[in-house]
Amino acid sequence: MRSDALLAQVFMRSLYPLLLLASLWILLRGHNAPGGGFIAGLLAVAASAAYALVFDVASSRRRLPLAPVSLAASGVLLALLSGLPALLGGLPFLTHLWGTLTFGPVELPVSTGMLFDLGVYLCVWGVFGGYCLALLRSIEEIP
Amino acid sequence: MNYESCDNRRGEVLGRLLPALIPAALLTLLLAALAIEPLPWRLSWTWIPSLGVDLSLYVDGLSAQFLLLIVGIGTMVFVYGSAYLAENSRRNRVFGLLVLFMAAMIGAVVSDHLLVLFVFWELTSLLSFLLIGIDHEQEEGRRSALQALLVTGSGGLCLLAGIILLGQIGGSYSLQTLIERAPLFLEDVRLNAALALIFVGAFSKSAQFPFHFWLPNAMAAPTPVSAYLHSATMVKLGIYLLARLDAAFSELLFWEYSLVSIGTVTAVLAAIQTVRERDLKRILAWSTVATLGTLTMLVGLPGNGAALAVAALFFAHALYKAPLFFVAGNLDHGTGTRAIDKLTGMRRYMPWTAAIALLAALSMAGLPLTFGFIAKGAIALAKEQAEALLLVSYAAVLVNGVSVAVAAIAAIHVFWGRDRSPLQAGLHPHEAPLAMLLPPLLLVILGLLFGLAPTMIDPLLGAAAHAMAPGFDQTMVTLSYDFLAVLEAMAGALVLGGVILLGWRRLGLLMDRFRHLEIVGPEAWYWRSLVLLPRLAARQTRLLQHGQLPRYVMTLVSVATLLVLALLLVARPGWAWPELHSLTAPVAGAALLIAAGALVAMFVRDRLVLLLVSGLVGYGSAVLFLFTGAPDLAFTQFAVETVFVVVVAAVLLRLRRTPLALGAVPTAARLRPLALAVATAFGASLTALVLLVAGLPFDNSLAVFFSEQSVPAAHGRNVVNLILVDFRAVDTLGEIAVLFFALLAVLPLFKRFGGGA
Numbered sequence: 001m002r003s004d005a006l007l008a009q010v011f012m013r014s015l016y017p018l019l020l021l022a023s024l025w026i027l028l029r030g031h032n033a034p035g036g037g038f039i040a041g042l043l044a045v046a047a048s049a050a051y052a053l054v055f056d057v058a059s060s061r062r063r064l065p066l067a068p069v070s071l072a073a074s075g076v077l078l079a080l081l082s083g084l085p086a087l088l089g090g091l092p093f094l095t096h097l098w099g100t101l102t103f104g105p106v107e108l109p110v111s112t113g114m115l116f117d118l119g120v121y122l123c124v125w126g127v128f129g130g131y132c133l134a135l136l137r138s139i140e141e142i143p
Numbered sequence: 144m145n146y147e148s149c150d151n152r153r154g155e156v157l158g159r160l161l162p163a164l165i166p167a168a169l170l171t172l173l174l175a176a177l178a179i180e181p182l183p184w185r186l187s188w189t190w191i192p193s194l195g196v197d198l199s200l201y202v203d204g205l206s207a208q209f210l211l212l213i214v215g216i217g218t219m220v221f222v223y224g225s226a227y228l229a230e231n232s233r234r235n236r237v238f239g240l241l242v243l244f245m246a247a248m249i250g251a252v253v254s255d256h257l258l259v260l261f262v263f264w265e266l267t268s269l270l271s272f273l274l275i276g277i278d279h280e281q282e283e284g285r286r287s288a289l290q291a292l293l294v295t296g297s298g299g300l301c302l303l304a305g306i307i308l309l310g311q312i313g314g315s316y317s318l319q320t321l322i323e324r325a326p327l328f329l330e331d332v333r334l335n336a337a338l339a340l341i342f343v344g345a346f347s348k349s350a351q352f353p354f355h356f357w358l359p360n361a362m363a364a365p366t367p368v369s370a371y372l373h374s375a376t377m378v379k380l381g382i383y384l385l386a387r388l389d390a391a392f393s394e395l396l397f398w399e400y401s402l403v404s405i406g407t408v409t410a411v412l413a414a415i416q417t418v419r420e421r422d423l424k425r426i427l428a429w430s431t432v433a434t435l436g437t438l439t440m441l442v443g444l445p446g447n448g449a450a451l452a453v454a455a456l457f458f459a460h461a462l463y464k465a466p467l468f469f470v471a472g473n474l475d476h477g478t479g480t481r482a483i484d485k486l487t488g489m490r491r492y493m494p495w496t497a498a499i500a501l502l503a504a505l506s507m508a509g510l511p512l513t514f515g516f517i518a519k520g521a522i523a524l525a526k527e528q529a530e531a532l533l534l535v536s537y538a539a540v541l542v543n544g545v546s547v548a549v550a551a552i553a554a555i556h557v558f559w560g561r562d563r564s565p566l567q568a569g570l571h572p573h574e575a576p577l578a579m580l581l582p583p584l585l586l587v588i589l590g591l592l593f594g595l596a597p598t599m600i601d602p603l604l605g606a607a608a609h610a611m612a613p614g615f616d617q618t619m620v621t622l623s624y625d626f627l628a629v630l631e632a633m634a635g636a637l638v639l640g641g642v643i644l645l646g647w648r649r650l651g652l653l654m655d656r657f658r659h660l661e662i663v664g665p666e667a668w669y670w671r672s673l674v675l676l677p678r679l680a681a682r683q684t685r686l687l688q689h690g691q692l693p694r695y696v697m698t699l700v701s702v703a704t705l706l707v708l709a710l711l712l713v714a715r716p717g718w719a720w721p722e723l724h725s726l727t728a729p730v731a732g733a734a735l736l737i738a739a740g741a742l743v744a745m746f747v748r749d750r751l752v753l754l755l756v757s758g759l760v761g762y763g764s765a766v767l768f769l770f771t772g773a774p775d776l777a778f779t780q781f782a783v784e785t786v787f788v789v790v791v792a793a794v795l796l797r798l799r800r801t802p803l804a805l806g807a808v809p810t811a812a813r814l815r816p817l818a819l820a821v822a823t824a825f826g827a828s829l830t831a832l833v834l835l836v837a838g839l840p841f842d843n844s845l846a847v848f849f850s851e852q853s854v855p856a857a858h859g860r861n862v863v864n865l866i867l868v869d870f871r872a873v874d875t876l877g878e879i880a881v882l883f884f885a886l887l888a889v890l891p892l893f894k895r896f897g898g899g900a
Contacts, residue, residue: 031864032859033860034775035861035864036775039782046785094873124879130889136793
């Protein structure tokens with residue numbers, strides 16, 4: 001871990017979770033307002049890249065929920081799975097289904113489309129995060 | 144030997160016989176079905192409706208005949224193999240592949256859809272490759288397997304092209320539909336090209352000239368495999384397809400001339416090559432090639448008699464050639480050699496094998512009272528009906544003579560030859576076990592039975608002939624041929640065969656003198672192309688993949704420019720100056736940002752500055768999107784641009800400390816004037832394209848559709864996101880899958896530099 005950027009490190013430590021929270025918020029609002037899986041995923045990539053620059057690649061990788069390849073693969077898999085429930089109902093693959101979850105007074109609309117978008121988000125994070133981390137890792141050896 | 148071990152032995156033998164239950168069960172089923180249900184059988188269900196591919200099965204006389212051969216000979220091969228391969232460590236793999244092969248063959252001969260047939264066809268090629276190369280530690284096995292795969296595989300590609308062309312011409316891929324509609328498109332000029340391509344596929348599969356050379360080399364496979372794939376079934380698949388199409392195209396002169404000439408050339412060449420061989424199995428292989436040539440010639444001959452002759456020869460050949468292969472296998476098994484120079488007087492050691500060889504040879508030589516004789520009669524009649532060329536008849540005399548000689552070698556020379564003691568040759572011959580005697584014995588007895596009472600097999604042959612020549616309803620019994628003429632021809636063949644047999648060694652030596660002619664033969668070209676192709680590929684790769692990034696970019700941009708210009712030329716638009724909207728301040732600002740970034744980039748040498756300046760172009764575009772109603776796009780652009788600039792800047796800063804980064808790349812400097820020209824042309828052509836598109840009337844039906852449907856159909860208001868997630872979700876799924884695979888492809892590149900994720 002580098003020690004020549006103390007201020008940036010302190011700042012980054014609190015910024016990183018905030019950036020991820022923001023990316024989740026953009027992911028969920030994408031349905032009705034600008035946002036969605038692609039953009040949110042890119043924001044998460046920005047968070048990972050910034051973390052890797054301020055600390056190092058290894059610490060940034062530890063902060064990922066999974067290794068980049070697995071993250072991307074799980075995204076594709078999730079998007080794929082989100083299309084399956086429709087098949088059970090005899091509808092074409094990837095026809096999204098809607099429902100409402102009720103917690104006491106709160107009613108939350110949910111759909112398989114949200115799972116699909118989450119899959120896109122994870123895939124973008126994994127793929128572009130993987131590119132950035134691999135690129136940054138390749139220059140870490142240079143003194 | 145005590146009871147228990149005896150019991151174990153018996154259990155082992157029975158256990159090895161288990162795989163044979165599969166073909167045996169299928170054979171029983173097939174015979175029962177043939178007895179109950181009249182031909183043809185049809186069965187059809189939709190498979191891939193979007194491609195118009197139906198899984199439709201059609202079984203008529205021709206298919207039924209093939210089915211019988213596939214499962215019938217298959218049963219014999221499995222029983223025989225249970226003993227022949229008993230000591231072979233790859234036994235299980237051989238049987239597994241053989242079962243798969245049988246399934247593929249069945250699929251090929253029952254499918255009515257040409258593309259489905261093609262898939263099974265290719266499967267058989269692949270399985271043949273695996274079976275020839277089963278002994279993959281042997282160099283010869285590997286080379287022969289690869290040769291068979293390359294020859295039949297490239298032929299298969301031609302076949303696919305031919306099938307698609309034929310499907311385009313005929314408007315259907317169903318064989319039966321094509322045969323029905325054939326009179327409508329016989330005049331089509333593209334038909335000859337389609338047929339030529341199909342010929343290449345069928346000829347390579349059925350070892351016709353100039354693709355014949357792979358078959359004798361395929362004898363590297365274990366004997367049961369050779370008997371099954373490379374004599375009885377797979378190599379006849381090409382002829383099966385030709386016979387199927389014969390009903391449609393027999394009236395074309397191109398069809399008749401191609402098949403008759405190629406078939407005859409193949410038969411004659413193979414007959415000549417036979418005499419050069421001293422290995423019994425290779426002798427049988429060449430004589431199989433000769434028979435395949437005769438079959439091709441017969442398919443090409445016009446007239447109904449030819450159809451019946453094809454059906455009869457199919458059957459006769461399977462009934463005598465498979466047992467002869469088994470005999471060769473028994474000799475190999477019992478003595479360890481297949482060289483005819485060493486094998487003589489074997490009857491004392493292998494009496495049962497000798498009897499089988501004799502009976503099979505009688506049929507192969509076409510002597511009266513055998514099924515081979517019936518086939519010979521049918522062939523003679525076919526030629527008479529078709530008024531075949533004299534040359535074809537002369538060729539047939541030679542081919543018959545050689546086949547008599549081959550029969551004599553296999554039966555008389557090997558078993559009854561001059562009684563040199565085999566022990567002197569270092570052989571310790573012993574008779575084969577029961578499981579290796581029963582299958583060939585059964586086949587030769589069937590051959591004799593059908594020869595004595597042809598009426599038994601008549602309905603099936605008639606049905607097969609009917610499939611090749613619709614409107615033909617005669618059978619062998621009602622055919623009358625000139626019995627005396629056939630006997631005369633037979634006498635001629637016997638005499639010629641005797642001469643060839645006596646002079647076998649001398650003829651072989653004589654022909655070896657012309658060995659240098661081989662360098663112009665097709666097999667030499669095969670080997671030559673195997674050397675030349677990688678060289679050509681290497682040269683082409685060096686030319687195109689030079690590894691210089693500036694040149695790659697230049698190539699890409701130049702090609703894109705040419706495409707846009709071609710588009711503009713082809714479209715020949717009526718130029719209309721687009722209606723200009725009043726310029727708003729943000730849009731003007733964005734345009735200035737982009738222009739400034741691009742202009743400065745031209746004069747900057749430092750890479751880091753260049754990166755930042757090109758970032759300006761990206762940010763300018765993002766601002767433009769933001770104020771022209773595409774906030775999602777703007778967000779994405781901002782995010783991509785930021786991450787890209789920051790990460791690459793970090794890399795560049797670090798690279799500056801290494802000697803790598805010093806100085807500009809020399810090629811880049813030399814390319815500058817050219818690069819300027821290409822960039823100017825690209826910019827100009829794109830500007831023209833944009834002006835043109837902006838001048839066209841705008842069709843907003845999609846925009847209207849999505850804004851109307853977004854809430855009722857997808858429960859949301861962000862149309863861009865809904866298109867990605869809902870309306871066109873399958874596209875998005877494909878895209879993220881591509882992203883994922885790109886990551887898998889990129890990571891190893893970084894690994895080279897000590898990176899990797």
